[in-house]
Amino acid sequence: KQEVTQIPAALSVPEGENLVLNCSFTDSAIYNLQWFRQDPGKGLTSLLLIQSSQREQTSGRLNASLDKSSGRSTLYIAASQPGDSATYLCAGYDKVIFGPGTSLSVIP
């Protein structure tokens, strides 16, 4: 059974710091991994999608990598801003299984 974990569960950093969020999955048979952010009381916004044949994706200050052999993905956020404060979720599929999320707070 596929399980997804995320470390850390919560993170508080001062504005401007670079940070890394981690996602681990037990079944390397996933074929895609997607990172999302969720603001309180809202739905999910897709940040990056890494397909099975890819190792990383970049969008602006965000970079996500995928290592299927170790069952890990990382989301790197450069020069964090207060607007980055949200919960970050990773999901692996084809069976859509979400991690528990990392709650990020960026302090001005």
Place this chain on the structure above:
Amino acid sequence: GAVVSQHPSRVICKSGTSVKIECRSLDFQATTMFWYRQFPKQSLMLMATSNEGSKATYEQGVEKDKFLINHASLTLSTLTVTSAHPEDSSFYICSARDSSRNTGELFFGEGSRLTVL
């Protein structure tokens, strides 16, 4: 592009009534949609996979007769919470895959908060 709309965003109902939540893909077709439930400060729990033109596939522990899912068209899936009770109060979110893309990328609605009195 790739917008998913959910309606209503908030609904309050009395215990024993049924509530329908709609999930629409506005600018793409989706043969597959997913319904999730999210409790406060917890992650999303997949409830069921909605397949256009066929029966939904429910996850273990999810009552089929309680949570009725209909996916009658390529742009609309509905979740009906039947005979709702206070314990059904939750945040329900849908997602959809664009059938024209082969990336498997998921697009999410804004969620529907159900409160059962």
